[in-house]
Amino acid sequence: MKETFSTPPAPGALAAKVRTLAPSMTRSMQRVAEAVASDPAGCAALTVTGLAELTGTSEATVVRTARLLGYPGYRDLRLALAGLAAQQQSGRAPAITTDIAVDDPIADVVAKLAYDEQQTLADTAAGLDTAQLGAAVAAIAAARRTDVYGIGASGLVAQDLTQKLLRIGLIAHAPGDPHLAVTNAVQLRAGDVAIAITHSGSTGDVIEPLRVAFEHGATTVAVTGRPDSPVTQYADHVLTTSTSRESELRPAAMSSRTSQLLVVDCLFVGVAQRCYETAAPALAASYEALAHRHSPRGGTHR
Amino acid sequence: MKETFSTPPAPGALAAKVRTLAPSMTRSMQRVAEAVASDPAGCAALTVTGLAELTGTSEATVVRTARLLGYPGYRDLRLALAGLAAQQQSGRAPAITTDIAVDDPIADVVAKLAYDEQQTLADTAAGLDTAQLGAAVAAIAAARRTDVYGIGASGLVAQDLTQKLLRIGLIAHAPGDPHLAVTNAVQLRAGDVAIAITHSGSTGDVIEPLRVAFEHGATTVAVTGRPDSPVTQYADHVLTTSTSRESELRPAAMSSRTSQLLVVDCLFVGVAQRCYETAAPALAASYEALAHRHSPRGGTHR
DNA sequence: TCACTCTTGAAAGATATTTTCGTTTCGGCC
DNA sequence: GGCCGAAACGAAAATATCTTTCAAGAGTGA
Numbered sequence: 312m313k314e315t316f317s318t319p320p321a322p323g324a325l326a327a328k329v330r331t332l333a334p335s336m337t338r339s340m341q342r343v344a345e346a347v348a349s350d351p352a353g354c355a356a357l358t359v360t361g362l363a364e365l366t367g368t369s370e371a372t373v374v375r376t377a378r379l380l381g382y383p384g385y386r387d388l389r390l391a392l393a394g395l396a397a398q399q400q401s402g403r404a405p406a407i408t409t410d411i412a413v414d415d416p417i418a419d420v421v422a423k424l425a426y427d428e429q430q431t432l433a434d435t436a437a438g439l440d441t442a443q444l445g446a447a448v449a450a451i452a453a454a455r456r457t458d459v460y461g462i463g464a465s466g467l468v469a470q471d472l473t474q475k476l477l478r479i480g481l482i483a484h485a486p487g488d489p490h491l492a493v494t495n496a497v498q499l500r501a502g503d504v505a506i507a508i509t510h511s512g513s514t515g516d517v518i519e520p521l522r523v524a525f526e527h528g529a530t531t532v533a534v535t536g537r538p539d540s541p542v543t544q545y546a547d548h549v550l551t552t553s554t555s556r557e558s559e560l561r562p563a564a565m566s567s568r569t570s571q572l573l574v575v576d577c578l579f580v581g582v583a584q585r586c587y588e589t590a591a592p593a594l595a596a597s598y599e600a601l602a603h604r605h606s607p608r609g610g611t612h613r
Numbered sequence: 614m615k616e617t618f619s620t621p622p623a624p625g626a627l628a629a630k631v632r633t634l635a636p637s638m639t640r641s642m643q644r645v646a647e648a649v650a651s652d653p654a655g656c657a658a659l660t661v662t663g664l665a666e667l668t669g670t671s672e673a674t675v676v677r678t679a680r681l682l683g684y685p686g687y688r689d690l691r692l693a694l695a696g697l698a699a700q701q702q703s704g705r706a707p708a709i710t711t712d713i714a715v716d717d718p719i720a721d722v723v724a725k726l727a728y729d730e731q732q733t734l735a736d737t738a739a740g741l742d743t744a745q746l747g748a749a750v751a752a753i754a755a756a757r758r759t760d761v762y763g764i765g766a767s768g769l770v771a772q773d774l775t776q777k778l779l780r781i782g783l784i785a786h787a788p789g790d791p792h793l794a795v796t797n798a799v800q801l802r803a804g805d806v807a808i809a810i811t812h813s814g815s816t817g818d819v820i821e822p823l824r825v826a827f828e829h830g831a832t833t834v835a836v837t838g839r840p841d842s843p844v845t846q847y848a849d850h851v852l853t854t855s856t857s858r859e860s861e862l863r864p865a866a867m868s869s870r871t872s873q874l875l876v877v878d879c880l881f882v883g884v885a886q887r888c889y890e891t892a893a894p895a896l897a898a899s900y901e902a903l904a905h906r907h908s909p910r911g912g913t914h915r
Numbered sequence: 916t917c918a919c920t921c922t923t924g925a926a927a928g929a930t931a932t933t934t935t936c937g938t939t940t941c942g943g944c945c
Numbered sequence: 946g947g948c949c950g951a952a953a954c955g956a957a958a959a960t961a962t963c964t965t966t967c968a969a970g971a972g973t974g975a
Contacts, residue, residue, distance in 0.1 A: 337953060355692060359932055369955040374933060385932065386962090390657060390695040397696030411882060413889050417750065418743045420886070421879050425738035428875060429731045436727035441720045448719065464776060467769045471870070474766060565878055568773070572874075573730060576867055577723050580713060584722070587715050639922055661963055671924040676964060687963065688931090 325351070325395055328380055336379065339368040343376040347388070352396035359385045428569045434553035435570040439577070443548045447506075448581035450530040450548070454504040456482040458524065460492050460517045461508035464564045465571060468534075469508050472575040479583055479590035489516035496523035503529040508575075510552065510567040512540020521545045534574050536567055550574050627653070627697055629736030630682055632856045637841045638681065641670040645678040649690070654698035661687045726867075729857065733868040736855035737875050745850045746876075749808075750883035752832040752850070756806040758784040760826065762794050762819045763810035766866045770836075770873040771810050777881045781892035791818035798825035805831040810877075812854065812869040814842020823847045836876050838869055852876050 329348040333341055343366045347354050354362055359370045362385075366373070377388040411423050451457050457476060461469030469485040476483035486492040499505055505524030509517045512535040525531045525545035533546035536554040543549050552570035583590040631650040635643055645668045649656050656664055661672045664687075668675070679690035713725050753759050759778060763771030771787040778785035788794040801807055807826030811819045814837040827833045827847035835848035838856040845851050854872035885892040 339954070358930085360930095363955090370932075371934080371955060372953085375954095390692070393692040393695040394699030397699045413886050415886070417747045417879075417883055420882050421738050421741055421743060421746070424878050424882060425734045425875060428878075429734050432727045432731050432734075436723050439723055441723065444723070445719045464773065467773050467776075471766065471769055474769075475866075564777075569871075569874070572871070573727060576726050576730075577719075580722050580726060581719055584715050584717070641923065660961085662961095665924090672963075673924060673965080674922090677923095 325380070325391065332379055336376070339366070339372045340376045340379065342366040343368060343373050344380070347376075347380075347392065351392045351399070355389055355392035355396055424565075427566065431553055431566040431569045432573055435573050438551055438553055439574065440549075440551065443550055444574075444577060444581065447504075447532045447548045447550065448578060448585065450504045450532070451476070451481070451506075451578065452582045452585035453502070454481070454530070455502055456484070456499070457504040457506065458492070458495055458499060458520070458529075459483060459485040459506045459508065460520045461485065462489070462514055462516050464568050465508040465510060465514075465517070468568060468571040468575055469506075471572065472506070472508075472579065475575075475579045476582065478593060479586060480593040481582070481586070486520075489519065492516070492520035493523055496520040496529075497527065499524045499527050499529035501528035501530075504532065505529045506532040506534065507542055507546070508534045508571055509542055510536045510554075510564070510571070512537035512542040514542075518542050518545065534571055536570070550578075627682070627693065629740045629855045632736075633740065633838060633840065633853060634681055636839060636856075638678070641668070641674045642678045642681065644668045645670060645675050646682070649678075649682075649694065653694045653701065657691055657694035657698055729868065730871045733855055733857050733871045734875055736857065737872040740853055740855055741876065741879070742851075742853065745852055746879060746883065749806075749834045749850045749852065750880060750887065752806045752834070753778070753783070753808075753880065754884045754887035755804070756783070756832070757804055758786070758801070759806040759808065760794070760797055760801060760822070761785060761787040761808045761810065762822045763787065764791070764816055764818050766870050767810040767812060767816075767819070767873060770870060770877055771808075773874065774808070774810075774877045774881065777877075778884065780896060781885055781888060782895040783884070783888070788822075791821065794818070794822035795825055798822040798831075799829065801826045801829050801831035803830035803832075806834065807831045808834040808836065809844055809848070810836045810873055811844055812838045812856075812866070812873070814839035814844040816844075820844050820847065836873055838872070852880075 326348045329344045333344060336344060343362065346362065346366050354365075357365065359373050363370045363373050374385050377385045380388060382388040382391065411420055415423070457473075459469040459472050461467070466485070466487065473483040473485040484495060486495050496505060503524070505521055507517045507521040512533070518541055521531055521533065521542060522545045525547075530548075531546045532548045532550065533542045534550045534552060535542055536552045537543075538549055538551045552567060552574055554567065554570075628650050631646045635646060638646060645664065648664065648668050656667075659667065661675050665672045665675050676687050679687045682690060684690040684693065713722055717725070761771040761774050763769070768787070768789065775785040775787040786797060788797050798807060805826070807823055809819045809823040814835070820843055823833055823835065823844060824847045827849075832850075833848045834850045834852065835844045836852045836854060837844055838854045839845075840851055840853045854869060854876055856872075857868040885896075
């Protein structure tokens with residue numbers, strides 16, 4: 312019995328079909344059809360028996376209705392219903408455009424933050440100058456040593472980059488102390504790289520070491536949200552991070568950090584590509600070494 | 614340990630969940646999960662028996678997999694699948710599925726990384742248990758003090774959270790040294806909060822302080838990519854970060870960091886909401902204080 | 916190698932769906 | 946008004962599907 316119902320289980324057209332077919336339905340079937348059309352999600356959660364009870368009819372009637380609507384049986388109607396419900400669900404855009412409010416439920420906070428960070432990523436990727444990025448990558452890959460400066464939230468980004476570069480066998484530092492940064496910077500010379508990460512582009516503690524490095528002939532890179540800020544004076548290459556609106560509950564640091572991290576990741580992957588021969592085994596080795604730091608039994612999980 | 618995954622049958626988070634849970638699955642279950650993730654629509658059309666045959670396993674395994682993914686049974690998984698299929702139908706993901714290659718031009722690297730991190734954010738948001746999140750937020754907001762543990766890349770995330778909490782006037786620490794972490798943890802007591810951040814969930818240096826905090830009666834939170842890993846033993850609340858495929862050039866650390874940061878941001882904003890009266894002025898004050906650290910002239914920008 | 920645990924599928928058991936079939940209802944006709 | 950037939954309907958049997966149990970097999974560490 313290959314059957315093959317001619318009706319392609321219509322997805323969204325269900326409500327329409329119900330209206331069209333209603334006249335040719337018996338009273339009980341109409342009740343079922345109406346229930347299904349008015350609350351697809353709810354009905355999708357019910358079994359034949361449940362729907363029969365809800366509509367005050369019998370299982371047989373429910374099945375007959377499903378057939379009339381063009382499905383082989385109730386099971387398939389139910390599947391279609393679930394799909395319909397999901398569509399409605401997703402269609403109802405949560406209106407994430409609004410800012411985060413003090414009384415937003417936690418689920419909204421999650422949605423808004425995620426959406427916002429996604430937006431930041433897209434903006435950053437779109438605004439990134441690949442020529443500058445490529446030049447920076449080339450410089451780092453060839454450098455004897457790379458210093459990364461950053462304070463506060465940007466300091467963490469600086470450390471992130473440093474950790475990654477170290478992992479592929481390059482020499483990198485992210486001095487936490489501004490004074491140390493300057494004294495380190497003095498040691499840099501042509502062929503070395505100094506990277507300053509600062510959203511505002513005006514953080515003195517970060518500009519200063521970059522200036523020193525610049526004056527000592529190192530290749531300098533600025534990762535900043537303000538391409539016209541003081542820090543760029545001493546930068547051979549400027550990588551622009553995106554700036555998004557901030558608000559009381561969503562400090563700028565949040566999206567600038569996301570943006571900076573993307574830039575830093577791009578730098579890293581670019582460098583890793585260039586040093587593939589040495590980077591790949593180095594990465595593998597660091598995984599290896601790390602395995603021992605995890606609890607021997609590895610836990611109950613597999 | 615009342616277990617019972619509180620995971621509400623997530624609609625769109627399925628692919629993400631499959632990735633997250635894959636490591637804790639047996640071989641046959643992975644086959645089933647993979648089939649389901651790669652072709653939701655097709656699988657929705659199959660019965661347990663059909664899917665079992667397709668994947669060369671048994672009905673029992675299929676049901677087990679459905680359970681692991683957070684559904685009461687196969688029937689419900691199937692319903693979710695149908696919904697997912699409908700969503701995909703309408704959404705049509707463009708998907709830059711290819712991995713980053715050694716010879717990708719830099720522009721592609723940027724695009725792929727950005728896309729990938731966006732994906733990670735979406736997955737994380739979809740898979741985050743808002744109940745757990747809310748509970749964690751409440752605990753932090755009310756805590757006398759909050760300790761955050763993390764090593765390596767996760768350590769930076771821990772510091773990020775700490776910095777933010779400090780900014781709104783809460784007391785937070787992120788000990789960098791594992792020994793310090795433990796000795797600090799001893800000081801925690803009921804009402805205090807300890808947060809462990811570890812992707813693998815098996816990092817001894819992070820589990821240990823959490824255990825100590827747990828045993829001293831503190832409220833403990835785990836931010837991990839493995840909801841069934843050892844770290845969760847000592848966690849009152851588990852926040853799951855998403856796991857995405859990694860590759861040689863894109864170490865897992867990259868997307869897990871993105872995921873962790875989103876979770877941390879959500880925690881922060883949630884806490885800031887709850888402490889709005891004190892948080893708002895505190896944030897304003899920290900901006901104020903920071904202004905002086907920027908070069909006096911403020912640059913030509915603006 | 917042995918003991919042990921974890922994984923797995925076959926089959927029994929439980930539910931859900933579909934079909935069958937007899938009862939009820941309703942409209943027309945005698 | 947009462948009788949007849951067709952359609953509507955639901956109860957329950959029959960079937961399909963899903964879930965659970967259980968024992969054998971695979972893999973692992975001692």
